[in-house]
C-alpha cells in the first residue's frame with residue numbers, strides 16, 4: 001500500500017488531526033456540481049454530477065488515517081497460515097494481471113516499478129516473468145519482507161516522492177489497489193507519467209463503481225472505507241488518465257483469484273450488514289475443500305491499462321469524406337477553415353475518393369492551408385473506407401466526422417466538443433430531433449412517399465439497435481458523431497460503405513461507450529440534392545452488418561496483441577497506421 005502519498009511526513013507531535021479543507025471542485029474534472037450522496041462511518045461521500053466521481057469530502061485527517069494504517073493493516077492476516085493462503089491468492093492474481101499486461105504491452109521485459117507493493121507478491125511474480133523490478137512501499141515491515149523475497153529487485157521504503165526517481169526511466173508502472181488511497185489522484189498520475197518513458201505502460205487495479213457488487217450493495221458496498229478516498233467508474237478513470245497525459249486506455253473487469261475462505265475473512269474483518277452473516281452461514285455449510293479452492297472471479301474492481309502520451313494538446317480532428325460534392329464542398333470547407341473553438345486546435349482531414357465532378361480539384365486548393373491535410377484515394381471504395389482512412393491519419397484528442405455537404409450546422413461543434421472536454425462524456429451524438437417529430441424528420445417537397453419510406457426505415461433500424469444492444473437511442477444514425485479518439489484504441493473496423501456508421505457506433509458501444517445524445521440543427525437533403533444512400537442495397541448491408549456485429553464480441557486486448565504480432569515493427573509504436581485499427 002502507498003496510502004499516505006502526498007501527506008507531509010509526521011511531525012514530532014504526530015500526524016495532524018486537522019481534516020484537509022472541504023473541496024468545492026471535483027478532483028478529476030474540476031466541476032463545481034458536487035452533491036452530497038451519503039455518509040459512511042461519519043465520512044461524507046460526495047458525487048460529482050459532471051463525471052460521476054465519488055470521493056470523501058472532507059478527507060480524513062492524517063491522524064485518522066494513521067490509526068487505520070497499522071502494522072496489522074498491511075499484514076492482513078493474524079495467523080501464519082492465513083498469511084500464506086492470502087499470499088498464494090495474491091500471487092495467482094498477480095500472474096493473471098501479468099498475463100493481461102503481456103497482451104497489452106508485449107513480452108515482459110524492461111524496468112517495472114510498483115508503487116505501494118506491500119510484501120512484494122506482485123513484484124516476485126513480475127521478476128520471475130522477466131522484468132527488472134523496483135518497489136516503493138510506505139510500511140517498513142512490509143518493505144523488509146518484500147526485500148527478503150525478491151531475487152534481483154529491491155523495494156525502497158517511503159513515499160513515491162522520497163524515492164527521487166529519474167524522469168522517463170520505467171517501461172511499466174503498476175498500481176495495485178493504491179490510487180483509491182491517495183489524496184490527489186491527478187497529481188499522483190502526473191508524477192507516474194514523469195517517471196515513465198514515452199509510451200511506457202501503466203497498469204491500475206482499483207475498485208469500480210460500475211462493478212456488479214457496487215450496483216448490488218450500494219451504500220453497503222465493501223469498498224466504502226475511510227481510507228478509500230476516491231471511487232472511480234469505467235468512464236472517469238479514463239478522464240483522469242487522459243487529463244494526466246496518458247492514452248490508449250483499456251478498461252477491463254477486475255478478475256481476481258480468490259477463495260471462499262479469503263472472502264469470508266474479508267467480510268469478518270470489514271463487516272457488511274446482511275452480507276457478513278450470510279457468508280458466515282454459508283461457511284458453516286460448505287466442505288473445507290470447496291472453501292479453499294482458488295477461483296477466478298470479478299468482484300468489485302477493474303483493471304485499467306494505459307500508456308504515457310507524448311503529446312497532450314487539445315486538438316480536434318475533423319474528418320471530411322468527400323466524393324462528388326462539387327456543389328457544396330467549397331462553402332463547407334470555407335466555413336470549416338474559418339471555424340474557431342476557444343482553447344482548441346482544429347485539424348481538418350479531407351479524404352477525397354477520386355470524384356468525377358471536379359470535387360478533387362476543389363479539395364486540392366485547400367491542401368496548402370496549415371489546418372488542412374488532404375488524402376487522395378485512387379478510387380472510390382465507399383464512404384466508410386474514406387472515414388477509416390481519415391481516422392488513421394488523425395492526431396487530435398477528439399474526433400468529429402463532417403460530411404462534405406451542408407446538412408449540419410457547425411455552430412453545434414462547440415456544444416458537442418464541449419461535452420467531451422468537460423469530461424462529462426467520451427462519445428456524443430448530435431441528435432437531429434427530439435423524439436416527438438420522429439415521423440417528420442425527412443420532409444422532401446413533392447416526395448412524400450419517399451420521406452415515409454426513409455422515416456420508416458429510420459424507425460425500424462433505430463428500434464433494432466435499441467433492442468439488440470439494450471439501449472434507448474433516438475437518433476443513432478446521425479452523421480454528427482463526436483468522440484475521444486482514444487475510444488477507438490483496440491477496435492478493428494471492416495465496413496466500407498454506409499454500414500460503417502453502424503459498425504463505428506456499435507463497436508464503441510460494445511467497448512463500453514454509450515453515446516450521449518445532444519440536440520443539433522439539421523436540414524435534410526433530398527435524393528435530388530445528392531444523397532448517396534442506395535434505397536435497397538444499403539439497408540441490406542445494414543442488416544448483414546447488424547447481424548455480424550451482434551454475434552461477434554469485442555476484445556480490445558486481443559486486437560492489440562494481434563496487431564503487435566502482425567506488425568513486429570518498432571518497439572515504440574506497437575500499432576501500425578493500418579486503417580483497420582484506426583488509431584496510431
Ligand SMILES: [Zn+2]
Nearest residue numbers: 026029048051
Ligand atoms: Zn467530476
